[in-house]
Amino acid sequence: MDALVGPQVRRGGAPLTGCEPSRVEDWLVRRPARPGSVSYSVAGDPVFADLGLAIRPQRAGDVVLSHPLFLHHGWLGLWHALPGLEWDTR
Template sequence: MTIWNVLSDSERPSWVVTPLEQVGPLAFGMTTEQIKATAFEDLSLKWVQNVSGELLHENLKAIHFDLKSSAGVRLTQSVVVAYVDNDDGLSGVAVDARWGPQVTLGGIPLVGQTPSILQKRFGEYLVNLDEEIRYSHEANLCAPNLGVVLRAQRAGDLVLSRPLMVAGGWAENCWDGSMGCVPRMEWNTF
């Protein structure tokens, strides 16, 4: 296995999103200690990073996870990044396009998909729900009322979907890289 390999859906752990509440075993509002104590079937704690230089977050941490099955492979990016604000707890969860769990919302797989196909399918889902649709400066589709941003990530010669799910406190401007709460380190991940 190389760093550019992409797991198939059947090789990925399966997580479900409950908008603005939970992503797999991670509930928005959890503290750093609660997240570290969570028993993950397929993930292991990689490291905890203090995120500095964030205008809206003085005490932000990024908790990085790897796949337990990735032993012997040095991954350049974390499989899951949980963004924890000391005041509000877990506020954002980003999932790696190549290696992350398959996260579904309304039966739609959000991880490791072709961005244009996923945006069309998810856009139709949002229209059927009469939900607001926004786009980031990078043309990432965002559903602020659901707290979902469909970002893109390089996987070798491919570009695949890297979803970011956020809590209610980050949802209002989650598409806006300059005025929203999503940390720059997430917008800089490609």
């Protein structure tokens, strides 16, 4: 999901795309979840294993916006296997 052009993704009515990454992280950390479901990637991005979701930053000029990245559960620890485009445009 691109932070600037979407599509807009929501969880429980709260936007995950195109927002301040820290705001999205705070909201997701506070939701009911099983213990240990929140971790951080090698790049410092919050990863929510129970949702198969990482919140990545995306530059938009002089600001940074949230860019949700959905991953299959088996890929949550395989950051080195992500396509180069994911790293080049963020």
